[in-house]
Amino acid sequence: MQIRPAGACKRDRSSLQVILSLFPSISAMRVPVLAYHAVNIAGNDYATNDHVAFAADLRLIDDLGLRIVPLRWVVDQLLGLADRNLDRCVALTCDDGSAFDFHDLEHPEHGAQRSLFNAMRDFIAERGAQAQPDLHLTSFVIASPEARERMDRVCLAGKGWMGEDWWREASESGLMAIENHSWDHNHPCMESPGVDGLPRGSFLDVNNHTRAEAEIAAATRYINQHIAPRRTQIFCYPFSHVSEYLRSEYLPRFGDEHGMQAAMGDGAMPVTLQADRWNLPRYICGWHWKSPEALRAILR
Numbered sequence: 121m122q123i124r125p126a127g128a129c130k131r132d133r134s135s136l137q138v139i140l141s142l143f144p145s146i147s148a149m150r151v152p153v154l155a156y157h158a159v160n161i162a163g164n165d166y167a168t169n170d171h172v173a174f175a176a177d178l179r180l181i182d183d184l185g186l187r188i189v190p191l192r193w194v195v196d197q198l199l200g201l202a203d204r205n206l207d208r209c210v211a212l213t214c215d216d217g218s219a220f221d222f223h224d225l226e227h228p229e230h231g232a233q234r235s236l237f238n239a240m241r242d243f244i245a246e247r248g249a250q251a252q253p254d255l256h257l258t259s260f261v262i263a264s265p266e267a268r269e270r271m272d273r274v275c276l277a278g279k280g281w282m283g284e285d286w287w288r289e290a291s292e293s294g295l296m297a298i299e300n301h302s303w304d305h306n307h308p309c310m311e312s313p314g315v316d317g318l319p320r321g322s323f324l325d326v327n328n329h330t331r332a333e334a335e336i337a338a339a340t341r342y343i344n345q346h347i348a349p350r351r352t353q354i355f356c357y358p359f360s361h362v363s364e365y366l367r368s369e370y371l372p373r374f375g376d377e378h379g380m381q382a383a384m385g386d387g388a389m390p391v392t393l394q395a396d397r398w399n400l401p402r403y404i405c406g407w408h409w410k411s412p413e414a415l416r417a418i419l420r
C-alpha cells in the first residue's frame with residue numbers, strides 16, 4: 121500500500137468525509153485502543169500484573185464479540201488510506217519495549233511471567249486462529265541502546281530486560297508491530313541535561329526542533345534499521361506528555377524527517393474519524409481500568 125507523507129491527506133480527508141456521510145456505519149468508527157506496560161509486575165493478579173490483565177482481556181474482548189485489529193488499521197482508516205469495516209473493533213498496544221513484551225521471563229519477586237506475545241499464542245491455541253483472525257499487538261519501543269541499558273540497570277533489576285534482540289522476530293511474526301516511543305523517553309534516569317539543554321523527566325520539554333529531532337527522528341532511524349524493510353510510522357508520547365510543539369508543529373510539518381503518520385496519547389476515549397491524528401486517545405491498563413468489570417464498561 122502506498123503511504124502518503126504526513127500533511128498530504130487534507131484534500132483526501134474532505135472528500136472522504138463526503139463519502140463517509142453516505143455510509144453512517146463507517147463514519148461512526150469508534151475503536152478503543154488499550155495500552156499495557158509489561159514491566160508492571162507488582163503481584164500476580166489482574167490489578168497488579170499487566171500480563172495477567174492482558175491474557176484475561178483477550179478472552180473478555182472475544183467473549184464480548186469484539187474484534188481485535190492492528191492499530192495500523194485504525195490509523196489507515198483515520199487518514200483515508202484504507203476503508204475497512206472497523207465496527208466493534210479494539211486495538212491493543214504496549215509501551216516501553218521491555219523484553220517482557222516478547223520473551224517469557226522470570227521475575228525475581230513474582231516468578232515466571234508469560235510474555236504478551238506468548239499470551240496471544242496461548243489464546244490462539246485455546247480458541248483457534250479464527251476466533252480473532254486479526255489478533256495483533258503494537259509495541260512502542262525506546263530506541264537508544266544506551267538509554268535502555270541505563271533504565272535496565274537503574275530502574276529495573278539489571279537483568280538485561282531492555283534488549284532489542286526480539287524486535288525483528290516480533291515484527292515478522294504477524295502478531296506484533298514495533299513502533300516509536302522516542303529515543304530515550306527523556307527519562308529522569310538519563311544524564312541531565314540532554315540535547316540542547318533538555319531537562320530530564322518530562323516530555324513536555326521536547327519543545328523545539330533540535331530536541332524533537334533528537335527524540336523522534338533519531339528514534340525512527342534507529343528502529344527502522346532494526347526492523348527493515350518494515351518501518352515505524354506511529355509515535356507514542358512518553359509519559360503521555362503531549363508537547364504542544366510536537367502536536368501542532370513538529371509532527372504535522374516535518375513528516376519527511378520523522379516518518380510518523382500519527383501519535384498516541386491517553387485521552388481515554390475511542391478513536392473516531394474526528395480524532396486528532398497527533399494525539400489519538402488510548403485507555404491505560406492500571407489507570408483507566410483496574411478490573412475486568414471496568415474494562416467491560418469501557419468496551420460496552
Ligand SMILES: [Zn+2]
Binds near residue numbers: 215216358
Ligand atoms: Zn513509556
